[in-house]
Amino acid sequence: MRLRLNKKDKLRFKAQFDRIRRDGVKSAGPAIVAVVMPIPEGRAACGVICSRKYSLKSVVRNRARRLLWESFRMLKPELSPCHILLIPRRKLMDLRQTQVVAELARLLAARGVLPPGCAAGRRRD
Numbered sequence: 001m002r003l004r005l006n007k008k009d010k011l012r013f014k015a016q017f018d019r020i021r022r023d024g025v026k027s028a029g030p031a032i033v034a035v036v037m038p039i040p041e042g043r044a045a046c047g048v049i050c051s052r053k054y055s056l057k058s059v060v061r062n063r064a065r066r067l068l069w070e071s072f073r074m075l076k077p078e079l080s081p082c083h084i085l086l087i088p089r090r091k092l093m094d095l096r097q098t099q100v101v102a103e104l105a106r107l108l109a110a111r112g113v114l115p116p117g118c119a120a121g122r123r124r125d
Helices: 014-023 058-078 090-094 097-111
Strands: 025-028 032-038 045-048 082-088
Touching (some): 025 097, 032 097
16 A cells, blocks of 8 residues: 555645644654644644754755655544644654654653554654
8 A cells, every 4th residue: 555645634724723722632652742632523634843953054945844744644544633733853863763653652642642652663654
């Protein structure tokens, strides 16, 4: 099964980001901050915030964004309907993809939008 992200999987508007920050529940790990807001129906959607405060170098910020988007893509089939906002911390610079997926899975399982232990280390294409 090939997993892809499309427009409906991504949060795009400032109003969406503001609402999630205001009404969502924050979970912080060593490398990722995840703000989760369950929604009654629909599908899981994600947004990533990576500002210059994370790093002045755009290549470093883009790598962090790619790691977070890929992690969301791999976990998307098991997620219950919710909106997720992901913010990287500097420790993310030292992590590999499997470690990022495992941390994101742990944070989302703690919020109840992902079954515990689900897809924490599996790679799907």
